[in-house]
Amino acid sequence: MSQANLQRVWPEMTEDLSPEQMALAALRAEIDAVDDELLRLFQKRLSIAARVGHAKDAPHGPHTKLRPDREQRVMTRMLSGAEPENVDAVRGLWREIVGWGLARQGQLQVHVWAPTDPTRHFDGARQRFGMAAAIRMVRDPQAALRFAAEGLGVAVLAVNTDDPWWLGLRREWSSLSVFEGFGGEVPTSLAVGKIDPAALPQGRRVVVTAGGDAGDGGGARRWGINTHHGWTLALTDAQLTPGEAEGCVGAIG
Incomplete structure (x- = not known):
């Protein structure tokens, strides 16, 4: 992930980060993106489960x-x-x-x-x-x-x-x-x-x-x-x- 993209995720990022810190920040940004997608999909699954429940009420x-x-x-x-x-x-x-x-x-x-x-x-x-x-x-x-x-x-x-x-x-x-x-x-x-x-x-x-x-x-x-x-x-x-x-x-x- 580029430094520009990292700064969009974390505006407080500065240019004086070490390469190791940059690598860690990039991994954390990946995790954040995955978490966001997991949350979206989990909530979608819960919504579908509720609809299944209504169907079972027949x-x-x-x-x-x-x-x-x-x-x-x-x-x-x-x-x-x-x-x-x-x-x-x-x-x-x-x-x-x-x-x-x-x-x-x-x-x-x-x-x-x-x-x-x-x-x-x-x-x-x-x-x-x-x-x-x-x-x-x-x-x-x-x-x-x-x-x-x-x-x-x-x-x-x-x-x-x-x-x-x-x-x-x-x-x-x-x-x-x-x-x-x-x-x-x-x-x-x-x-x-x-x-x-x-x-x-x-x-x-x-x-x-x-x-x-x-x-x-x-x-x-x-x-x-x-x-x-x-x-x-x-x-x-x-x-x-x-x-x-x-x-x-x-x-x-």
Whole structure:
């Protein structure tokens, strides 16, 4: 960048700057220009997100407006185009961008229940849903499930506990679907909400079944998460349909 252009950006520039100072000033001017463009595009994206929200307000059934499948496709596309050293930064940035876009359609309410190590579960929810979401800790998993079942928001509940709340996903909370897992390959908490089954992410299915986690005999592998009185909460590679007899209660990407 020429000194004349630099002086247009920063009129206080003087001609007695060293070459090193000039080089640094030029880089900062480039960053300022990029920031201006990022701001313009981000605000444009928020405006479009608000219009998407209005389109979603058309009759669409009893489910929330969350589309985990769409978010998964966007994230996959962004990460595929990211430089390897930027993948983590891009993932975090896009979670925030998507979260603020969703907020233009109504602030997302998230109830988190985790009697052990609550900070870790809260942080997992924050990283997934972004700073725009209203996230609060609650003391009763059944109240969190009721909150989600009424369509008021979503619930994130720990599964590495003695409370088998997940059995309710086949019983009184059958309107809810698991759509996200936190804590690693075998999750320690799950996100549930009134998600359209067609909008679940591509990935392992979450099942609640009688018996162990040895699999179904069809070659599909299972990963046990928790057990209670002969019932098992597990992940499976089998492509099951939520709500069917196989005990599928959702999916995680």
